[in-house]
Amino acid sequence: MYDFLNDYNQTVHPHLLKNFIDIADKKLSGYGLDDICDHAIESIKKQLKSPKADIHFMPGGTITNLTVISHILRPYQAVIATDTGHINVHETGAIEATGHKVLTVQTEDGKLTPELIKPVLTHHCDEHMVQPKLVYISNTTELGTVYTKQELKKLYQFCQKNHLYLYLDGARLAMALTAKDNDITFPDLAKYTDVFYIGGTKVGAFAGEAVIFNNLSINQDFRFSMKQKGAILAKSWVVAVQIKALMQNNLYLELGKHSNEMADKLKTLFEKAGLTFIAKPQSNQLFVNCPTQLAEKILAHYAVDNLGQTDAKHIGLRFCTSWSTQDEEIELFAEQFQTWLA
Incomplete structure (x- = not known):
């Protein structure tokens, strides 16, 4: 995980x-x-x-x-x-x-x-x-x-x-x-x-x-x-x-930039899937509106912050990337994410 x-x-x-x-x-x-x-x-x-x-x-x-x-x-x-x-x-x-x-x-x-x-x-x-x-x-x-x-x-x-x-x-x-x-x-x-x-x-x-x-x-x-x-x-x-x-x-700035770049890769992934954001994505924290079934699958396999129901059909999730997040980790998540979408 x-x-x-x-x-x-x-x-x-x-x-x-x-x-x-x-x-x-x-x-x-x-x-x-x-x-x-x-x-x-x-x-x-x-x-x-x-x-x-x-x-x-x-x-x-x-x-x-x-x-x-x-x-x-x-x-x-x-x-x-x-x-x-x-x-x-x-x-x-x-x-x-x-x-x-x-x-x-x-x-x-x-x-x-x-x-x-x-x-x-x-x-x-x-x-x-x-x-x-x-x-x-x-x-x-x-x-x-x-x-x-x-x-x-x-x-x-x-x-x-x-x-x-x-x-x-x-x-x-x-x-x-x-x-x-x-x-x-x-x-x-x-x-x-x-x-x-x-x-x-x-x-x-x-x-x-x-x-x-x-x-x-x-x-x-x-x-x-x-x-x-x-x-x-x-x-x-x-x-x-x-x-x-x-x-x-x-x-200091290089590590901050890397954190943001990793989040930007996730942002692109979520946007292509048609997901919306609770707050404007600008840095290494992403607040995502996820359909309930998709959110439950993510929560079962990944440690993310569960913000609770945002409406009857969605759960809010916070994804936070860091200075140590690697491209490979984003890619592995993207592969699993695509299978859930399918």
Whole structure:
């Protein structure tokens, strides 16, 4: 059975593993205060063209989100997200557990716009309600869609005008930056967000993300928040050595592009079969409407995400390809898929 369930089911990219072996005999300082972390930080700043960025290494996405968001917000403030946003659906109420409400907005494509946020600001008008202060987005979104540069810029400018902070979850940032419809670059992220993170877990790393503060008015004492939330690793270089390797020789973007290309092959297969998509296919996540009998056959033979009935005759399935997905695996699925269609 091949696993199309997620993009972190392979252990680690060989190049990253080699970097671990290369430092096996080194003695390193702890808590992110070592040469490897320093070098990784410089490599990220070079990509961003932002020498003043404040960068920290974190073990995973959920702890990154809860640490960043709870650090920025005051006790009476809230974060705005889409109804499909990761902090709303897949983090076990982590944000609420820190004392901050998640204000959700329903969207069709998983993306936030100023027009969707305005009613939230209008509704939360006084001290009898939580105060919206942070806008949370992800790129790619939880539906696999991507923001354009103009959309990101417009959203950031809206946030500035309304005294909101903009935070971008970059768990699948490599896939977003290499999507066919993308025109955002690393320097754009430094310019049009207050804080974002570069995800490694879903792009070939054992685990780990790099948080980048572009707005240096909100990062004061962030390491205290990290320590309190259990987000400072004694061996922070475990994350840094991987992020540094991903930033070298365009590896990060190459792996994201490969993930997207594998999904594009599946997209073509589904389109030829006349299947439709729940969300516009733009990256390595495909949300497919499958006739119930076909979906049941797929689920019996492949690990994919079952989204449940989308209507009386269809089941929604999510296919997720990764940096490690091979052409042969797609071809084998295509052969089996064609027999089921017949």
